[in-house]
Amino acid sequence: MENKDEKKQVPLRLSPKLYAEIAAWAEDDFRSVNGQIEYLLTECVKKRKKGSGKKSDSDD
Numbered sequence: 001m002e003n004k005d006e007k008k009q010v011p012l013r014l015s016p017k018l019y020a021e022i023a024a025w026a027e028d029d030f031r032s033v034n035g036q037i038e039y040l041l042t043e044c045v046k047k048r049k050k051g052s053g054k055k056s057d058s059d060d
Contacts, residue, residue, distance in 0.1 A: 019033070022036055023036075
């Protein structure tokens with residue numbers, strides 16, 4: 001049985017240009033590329049929730 005708090009692995013394809021941009025941004029923020037992508041996705045989801053007025057039970 002899977003633990004709810006376990007992180008999911010998701011294969012992701014990025015163009016070399018986008019990867020380079022994210023890698024540079026991650027370095028500026030002292031994060032790994034993976035950490036930067038997770039941070040950006042989390043912030044986008046929070047922003048979307050705030051804009052739509054919907055509340056979810058998982059605010060991870």
